[in-house]
Amino acid sequence: MSRLCHSLLWAALLASPAAAQNLDSLLARMTLEEKLGQLNLLSANGRASPEQMQLVRAGKLGGLFNVIGAENTTPVQRIAVTESRLKIPLLFGLDVIHGYRTIFPIPLAEAGTFDPEVAEATARAAGAEAAAAGINWTYAPMVDIARDPRWGRIAEGSGEDPYLGSLMAAARVRGFQQSIFATVKHFAGYGAAEAGREYNETEISERTMREIYLPPFKAAVDAGVASVMSAFNDIAGVPSSGNAWLTDTVLRREWGFKGFVVSDWTSVAELMQHGIAGSQAEAGRRALTAGVDMDMQSGIYIDALAALVRSNRIPMAVVDTAVMHVLRAKLYLGLFRDPYRARPQPASAELRALARRAANESIVLLKNDRGLLPLAKTATIAVIGPLADSKEEPLGPWHTQGQAQDVVTVLQGIRSRASGVQVVYAQGAGVEDTSTAGFAAAVAAAKRANVAVLVLGERGDMSGEAASRSSLGLPGVQQQLLEAVAATGTPVVLVLMNGRPLIVEWASDHVPAILETWFLGVEAGNAIADVLFGDVNPSGRLPVTFPRVLGQVPIYYNHRNTGRPYDANNKFTSKYIDVPNTPRYPFGFGLSYTTLAYSDLKLSAPRARVTDTVTATVTVANTGKREGTEVVQLYVRDEVASVSPRVRELKAFQRVTLKPGESRAVSLRVAVRDLWFIGLDMKPVVEPGTFHVYVGPNSAEGLETSFECIP
Numbered sequence: 094m095s096r097l098c099h100s101l102l103w104a105a106l107l108a109s110p111a112a113a114q115n116l117d118s119l120l121a122r123m124t125l126e127e128k129l130g131q132l133n134l135l136s137a138n139g140r141a142s143p144e145q146m147q148l149v150r151a152g153k154l155g156g157l158f159n160v161i162g163a164e165n166t167t168p169v170q171r172i173a174v175t176e177s178r179l180k181i182p183l184l185f186g187l188d189v190i191h192g193y194r195t196i197f198p199i200p201l202a203e204a205g206t207f208d209p210e211v212a213e214a215t216a217r218a219a220g221a222e223a224a225a226a227g228i229n230w231t232y233a234p235m236v237d238i239a240r241d242p243r244w245g246r247i248a249e250g251s252g253e254d255p256y257l258g259s260l261m262a263a264a265r266v267r268g269f270q271q272s273i274f275a276t277v278k279h280f281a282g283y284g285a286a287e288a289g290r291e292y293n294e295t296e297i298s299e300r301t302m303r304e305i306y307l308p309p310f311k312a313a314v315d316a317g318v319a320s321v322m323s324a325f326n327d328i329a330g331v332p333s334s335g336n337a338w339l340t341d342t343v344l345r346r347e348w349g350f351k352g353f354v355v356s357d358w359t360s361v362a363e364l365m366q367h368g369i370a371g372s373q374a375e376a377g378r379r380a381l382t383a384g385v386d387m388d389m390q391s392g393i394y395i396d397a398l399a400a401l402v403r404s405n406r407i408p409m410a411v412v413d414t415a416v417m418h419v420l421r422a423k424l425y426l427g428l429f430r431d432p433y434r435a436r437p438q439p440a441s442a443e444l445r446a447l448a449r450r451a452a453n454e455s456i457v458l459l460k461n462d463r464g465l466l467p468l469a470k471t472a473t474i475a476v477i478g479p480l481a482d483s484k485e486e487p488l489g490p491w492h493t494q495g496q497a498q499d500v501v502t503v504l505q506g507i508r509s510r511a512s513g514v515q516v517v518y519a520q521g522a523g524v525e526d527t528s529t530a531g532f533a534a535a536v537a538a539a540k541r542a543n544v545a546v547l548v549l550g551e552r553g554d555m556s557g558e559a560a561s562r563s564s565l566g567l568p569g570v571q572q573q574l575l576e577a578v579a580a581t582g583t584p585v586v587l588v589l590m591n592g593r594p595l596i597v598e599w600a601s602d603h604v605p606a607i608l609e610t611w612f613l614g615v616e617a618g619n620a621i622a623d624v625l626f627g628d629v630n631p632s633g634r635l636p637v638t639f640p641r642v643l644g645q646v647p648i649y650y651n652h653r654n655t656g657r658p659y660d661a662n663n664k665f666t667s668k669y670i671d672v673p674n675t676p677r678y679p680f681g682f683g684l685s686y687t688t689l690a691y692s693d694l695k696l697s698a699p700r701a702r703v704t705d706t707v708t709a710t711v712t713v714a715n716t717g718k719r720e721g722t723e724v725v726q727l728y729v730r731d732e733v734a735s736v737s738p739r740v741r742e743l744k745a746f747q748r749v750t751l752k753p754g755e756s757r758a759v760s761l762r763v764a765v766r767d768l769w770f771i772g773l774d775m776k777p778v779v780e781p782g783t784f785h786v787y788v789g790p791n792s793a794e795g796l797e798t799s800f801e802c803i804p
């Protein structure tokens with residue numbers, strides 16, 4: 094179904110008098126308990142418990158999540174649609190974040206493809222696989238902008254940029270919603286947790302909220318997302334799960350959201366810990382009246398709200414509105430006519446091929462001195478490190494039904510690729526080991542080889558939820574292992590596996606080649622081997638800035654200029670005395686096995702009105718010896734505005750594949766109206782004046798030109 098069709102259908106259905114009438118009459122027949130039951134969502138443990146089945150029978154449950162397999166969803170659905178009084182079907186939710194059984198790259202990695210089509214394809218595939226297992230609702234995409242790599246959930250989103258994040262959000266919603274409902278989460282500002290500490294408070298101005306944190310949610314809503322999950326964090330003291338400004342003013346009134354809002358796991362009950370509610374009932378009242386329709390896992394709506402409604406402290410209309418949001422969604426999903434939704438299992442070969450393609454495109458080449466990569470297929474290769482032969486870790490966080498047995502490790506990938514090469518393997522150490530006992534074998538392996546591939550980084554569960562880190566180096570003794578192997582003199586290729594930017598200063602200075610591979614899922618080893626041997630030329634770009642030292646965090650490319658912009662030679666400018674302001678690797682950065690040159694940047698017009706579109710054209714030439722894919726990036730800087738502008742903002746990009754020697758004029762379009770910021774009156778505005786346009790390979794380089802925006 095096309096994008097347009099999708100949102101049109103949703104609108105048509107909601108407008109359809111017949112459907113609306115049916116739901117109205119259903120609502121009229123519901124008891125208060127049955128209404129609150131539709132707003133009650135509980136987690137199962139693989140299958141529904143007898144108590145949960147009883148709740149379904151009694152009409153006191155609107156949905157279940159973590160019921161695994163159609164053999165387990167079907168019997169509970171049967172109870173709902175045959176044994177409950179009103180026969181209202183259940184939603185079956187699950188965190189299908191980057192795959193159901195076939196695990197694709199983590200979302201952060203996939204954002205680095207700068208290829209929304211790939212994100213849409215993997216979401217579609219994951220949705221189809223989940224649908225075949227009885228799931229009809231995923232808790233994805235997670236679209237929280239994150240500027241602090243200490244925060245473990247940075248792995249689940251698209252990084253630091255609202256434009257890239259918005260395209261990825263919309264793509265994933267479209268992909269999932271080919272077969273199941275999507276949930277955009279966590280609304281909102283969760284990624285701004287102070288000090289990167291999980292569940293921490295946030296301080297986000299309304300301007301930053303609207304310019305940075307909200308756009309991906311808006312993009313998901315515009316793409317027709319069915320549900321929105323409220324976040325755990327508070328924003329300047331107002332928790333997101335009881336925040337009427339977010340879930341009512343912005344989401345419903347400004348954006349016209351027609352789906353339903355679900356809380357995060359016990360986030361309704363947590364309003365008591367936040368200290369804004371003194372009782373369960375008050376927590377429930379606060380959340381429901383703020384616009385949180387469905388209560389995940391607190392059980393408060395069903396247990397504590399009926400009395401408040403009966404005593405008129407919560408108007409029945411508030412309950413009815415929430416119930417209608419849920420019922421309409423169920424109707425729209427087709428659950429009333431097809432509650433079991435038996436769906437075919439997608440072909441495994443296709444899923445694996447897609448996983449490999451997505452993984453190929455996600456890999457970022459950070460460094461490649463003297464063309465160490467790609468490797469010759471005739472060498473002796475030492476494969477070393479705690480992650481080199483790990484089947485579990487490439488699955489990354491939130492891998493739901495993913496299985497270690499499905500994973501191709503780096504060692505396996507290299508072995509199966511390179512029939513002419515000799516491979517020697519040594520683990521060296523575990524991810525968080527304190528012992529160096531395995532170093533001798535690793536060093537010996539490196540000495541026997543022409544090149545050492547070291548696979549280092551984090552365990553999959555060191556990012557994701559509840560996985561904040563206070564340091565960003567390689568855990569355990571891995572740094573020492575790297576130095577010991579490098580000291581052999583055998584050239585080292587560092588393959589990083591991690592769910593967040595790491596601080597890799599020593600490696601960046603001393604190791605000739607570095608690949609950032611994040612967590613690539615089941616095809617990790619094949620995809621990495623493809624790149625190591627040059628069968629695939631890396632084309633991934635960083636969706637997030639890599640700091641030099643932890644003290645630079647939060648560090649991101651789209652910052653403001655300050656009144657004293659950085660000047661290395663002037664002490665009294667905005668800087669540190671012990672480290673440059675620049676990152677180690679900027680947003681958008683990534684190398685290729687070929688070289689590219691930019692020239693001839695031109696704009697379609699020197700002046701433009703707000704209603705116009707400006708086209709930038711640049712010539713990109715492949716000046717190297719291999720075919721390669723460049724991500725041509727366009728950034729804009731508003732020169733003078735009533736609010737201090739950001740130094741650069743990504744506004745367009747395009748992946749372009751060029752043969753050796755080929756050069757091409759690449760055009761990138763920017764609608765002037767998209768150059769808005771939140772003005773002094775807190776409304777979006779594009780002000781007339783000069784806009785600088787930069788087109789190049791990343792956020793720190795590029796050719797520059799400008800145009801005038803005229804009134």
Ligand code: BGC
Nearest residue numbers: 188232278279322357358558
């Ligand atoms: C997470 C959500 C997730 C939910 C259900 C929560 O702890 O924050 O992202 O969807 O659990 O598993």
